[in-house]
Amino acid sequence: MTAKDRARLAAERLKALYPAVSELDHVNPFQMLVATILSAQTTDRSVNSVTPALFARYPDAAALAHANPVEVEAMIRPTGFYHVKAKTIIGASAALVERFHGEVPTRIEDLVTLPGVGRKTANVVLGVAFGIPGFAVDTHVKRLTRRLGLTKSTDPVKIEAEVTKMLPPEEWTGFSLRLILHGRRICIARTPRCPECVLNDFCPSSTVRAKGRRRLLTATAASVRLAHGRAAARKRPRPPRPHH
Numbered sequence: 001m002t003a004k005d006r007a008r009l010a011a012e013r014l015k016a017l018y019p020a021v022s023e024l025d026h027v028n029p030f031q032m033l034v035a036t037i038l039s040a041q042t043t044d045r046s047v048n049s050v051t052p053a054l055f056a057r058y059p060d061a062a063a064l065a066h067a068n069p070v071e072v073e074a075m076i077r078p079t080g081f082y083h084v085k086a087k088t089i090i091g092a093s094a095a096l097v098e099r100f101h102g103e104v105p106t107r108i109e110d111l112v113t114l115p116g117v118g119r120k121t122a123n124v125v126l127g128v129a130f131g132i133p134g135f136a137v138d139t140h141v142k143r144l145t146r147r148l149g150l151t152k153s154t155d156p157v158k159i160e161a162e163v164t165k166m167l168p169p170e171e172w173t174g175f176s177l178r179l180i181l182h183g184r185r186i187c188i189a190r191t192p193r194c195p196e197c198v199l200n201d202f203c204p205s206s207t208v209r210a211k212g213r214r215r216l217l218t219a220t221a222a223s224v225r226l227a228h229g230r231a232a233a234r235k236r237p238r239p240p241r242p243h244h
């Protein structure tokens with residue numbers, strides 16, 4: 001099976017399992033952009049816990065661009081790195097006002113010029129907020145595409161370039177979002193739950209088959225070791241009993 005076959009099969013199987021959704025609450029592209037920036041190094045749940053109050057206080061880029069940083073920091077504190085994140089979302093909002101009439105641009109080339117917006121954030125915003133195909137490579141996508149043997153690279157830009165060659169554009173956003181969900185629920189970083197995974201029959205990293213093989217080998221090796229041990233024990237002369 002080629003990497004392209006695995007990509008297509010994985011996309012198909014995951015489609016049957018997960019909706020193509022982001023777990024970040026938002027009602028427009030501006031909110032999606034801010035929520036995605038805030039989601040760095042934290043959980044979507046933590047972002048969702050602060051954004052309702054944040055967006056009620058600062059409903060658009062113009063409002064957030066003129067926000068008091070200390071006040072924003074206090075509101076987003078639970079998401080961690082709140083000092084940098086406050087500076088970034090205020091800066092990104094100011095850039096939107098200055099260069100894009102307060103609107104989130106729809107071209108990746110423009111999105112990545114905003115403070116704190118890399119290709120990952122830009123692709124998420126494009127795909128989720130605008131329905132424009134984008135394959136976002138976050139930590140889960142990076143791990144899963146490598147485990148699935150779709151890439152050997154650790155560079156998100158290369159991974160994006162490789163995987164997008166394997167799938168039609170209309171699959172990019174959904175595949176990325178579903179890999180993220182699968183990475184959170186099943187293909188967990190430390191201990192992937194391969195026995196529960198719908199991809200375990202063709203995933204090159206599946207521990208289901210490997211474990212089976214390992215078990216067989218272990219059992220054989222153990223019996224060989226045991227037999228040798230017994231033989232050695234039989235051959236070994238008994239130490240003489242001490243005389244009293």
Ligand code: SF4
Nearest residue numbers: 187192194197200203
């Ligand atoms: S089989 Fe295991 S390693 Fe492969 S995708 Fe599923 S959980 Fe991850």
